[in-house]
Amino acid sequence: MAHADREEIIQVVLDYLAQYDTSGTPGLDEDLFESGRVNSLFSIQLVGFLENTFRIKITVTDLDLQNFATVNRVADLVLAKSATTTGA
Amino acid sequence: MRHLLTAEETQYHKDLVERVGVAWGTGAADWDRRGGLPADVVRWCADEGLFGAALPAEFGGGGATAVRTGLMYEALGRVSASLASLVNVHGMAAQTLAKWGTEQQWASVMPGLAAGKRVAAICMTESGAGSDLSAIETELSEREGRLVLNGTKVFITFGQLADTFLVLAQREGRSVTCLVDRDNPGLTTTSMGDVLGLRAAALARVELRDCVVPAEDVVGRDGFGLSILVPHALEHGRHAVAWMALGMLGSAFSAVLDFVHERRSFGRDLVDHGQIQSMLTRMGTDLEAAKLLCVAASRAVDDRAPDASARILTAKYFVCRVLEEHAAQAVQILGSRGVLEDGVAARHYRDAKILNIIEGTTQIIERMLAPIFLRTRSQGGL
Numbered sequence: 001m002a003h004a005d006r007e008e009i010i011q012v013v014l015d016y017l018a019q020y021d022t023s024g025t026p027g028l029d030e031d032l033f034e035s036g037r038v039n040s041l042f043s044i045q046l047v048g049f050l051e052n053t054f055r056i057k058i059t060v061t062d063l064d065l066q067n068f069a070t071v072n073r074v075a076d077l078v079l080a081k082s083a084t085t086t087g088a
Numbered sequence: 089m090r091h092l093l094t095a096e097e098t099q100y101h102k103d104l105v106e107r108v109g110v111a112w113g114t115g116a117a118d119w120d121r122r123g124g125l126p127a128d129v130v131r132w133c134a135d136e137g138l139f140g141a142a143l144p145a146e147f148g149g150g151g152a153t154a155v156r157t158g159l160m161y162e163a164l165g166r167v168s169a170s171l172a173s174l175v176n177v178h179g180m181a182a183q184t185l186a187k188w189g190t191e192q193q194w195a196s197v198m199p200g201l202a203a204g205k206r207v208a209a210i211c212m213t214e215s216g217a218g219s220d221l222s223a224i225e226t227e228l229s230e231r232e233g234r235l236v237l238n239g240t241k242v243f244i245t246f247g248q249l250a251d252t253f254l255v256l257a258q259r260e261g262r263s264v265t266c267l268v269d270r271d272n273p274g275l276t277t278t279s280m281g282d283v284l285g286l287r288a289a290a291l292a293r294v295e296l297r298d299c300v301v302p303a304e305d306v307v308g309r310d311g312f313g314l315s316i317l318v319p320h321a322l323e324h325g326r327h328a329v330a331w332m333a334l335g336m337l338g339s340a341f342s343a344v345l346d347f348v349h350e351r352r353s354f355g356r357d358l359v360d361h362g363q364i365q366s367m368l369t370r371m372g373t374d375l376e377a378a379k380l381l382c383v384a385a386s387r388a389v390d391d392r393a394p395d396a397s398a399r400i401l402t403a404k405y406f407v408c409r410v411l412e413e414h415a416a417q418a419v420q421i422l423g424s425r426g427v428l429e430d431g432v433a434a435r436h437y438r439d440a441k442i443l444n445i446i447e448g449t450t451q452i453i454e455r456m457l458a459p460i461f462l463r464t465r466s467q468g469g470l
Contacts, residue, residue: 016394019467020463041319041397041456043315043316043319044319044323044397045397047316048396049394052392059188060188060190060307060308063188063309063316
């Protein structure tokens, strides 16, 4: 999924999140960590999942809570990284 | 294990088991007595490429698959859990740096770690913070324009000989990790004294007193030490511990089979006693299950499967648990021979207890796995 658009990314992330959190679909701006929906084990799994699914590489420069806290921010990160990866 | 591996994996494992066995097969008891590994053992691991085996080739590592990495730990664990732990703690620090380091750190630190010219250790535990690392007090703070590190880490595996330490600290309440060299004037290490197991793992208390840390030696970003870097390191560690426990279980079983093969009691071969048959059967079937779980976990890692973390947890939990049970049974079956301090059964018995504490205690893993099983069930996966 190297060229997914924003809606596709959000859906893929929500589907993935649903595997870890069966308490219902989160709001796109809901803080996943503060709300207790996911734990630290999930955070590294999420990194691996995003890297595999969208063929991007997440590095230390992406370690910013702004990038991971909500579904919308994850989508922003993936879009930004995809643009970098493809040279767009 | 041949039935679970490719021909190349089988050959790699066979060769490594032989090399480790020839070089150090009889060394473990002496290492335990000395409370550390001799320098030539560390050098041998470097010369064999074991320190860098699992690191990506772009960093000068061997780029080994998870299966091959696991087989390496199995081969080392057969001989000594302490020996396997030397490579493991180095790998935990190096793998974390490989993933979350900066280009500058990769250029300055990784070549030495990949070649095994420098040995790394990872400093997490404190006297008041074990399973709950959010309670750590070691502090990275700014003083007169410089970063200084203060705190005391305990039970640091190979802390007595490591050249480089990856230290978990907190800065203004946010978790962070940084690199500290052995020659930092503020760093001192002392032995933890006599311990139950992993006696040759040179466990150390690491005192950090006003250690000046260059800003470029901070690894990751503030706030991500506990949520990203530590879980990353621990995942590598759990994978390694599962496989080294498999090697220990295999060698304990071999020692038992050798004994049962030669021993008679009450006018019968030992194997003709029903209670021995029960013990052997439980040991043999658990060993087979342990192999299956370890290989499945490593294949999941190599396939980048979404359930890789859960499979690693499952393998670590199961193999360490059955190792503890069967190492105790091995001592029981071997009787007077089993209680000899230098024997393989006694050593595995001591070390097995430690493996159920490090890289996530049995209870911590239960906290993580139970919800995963529940979730899998609710999704129709069980």
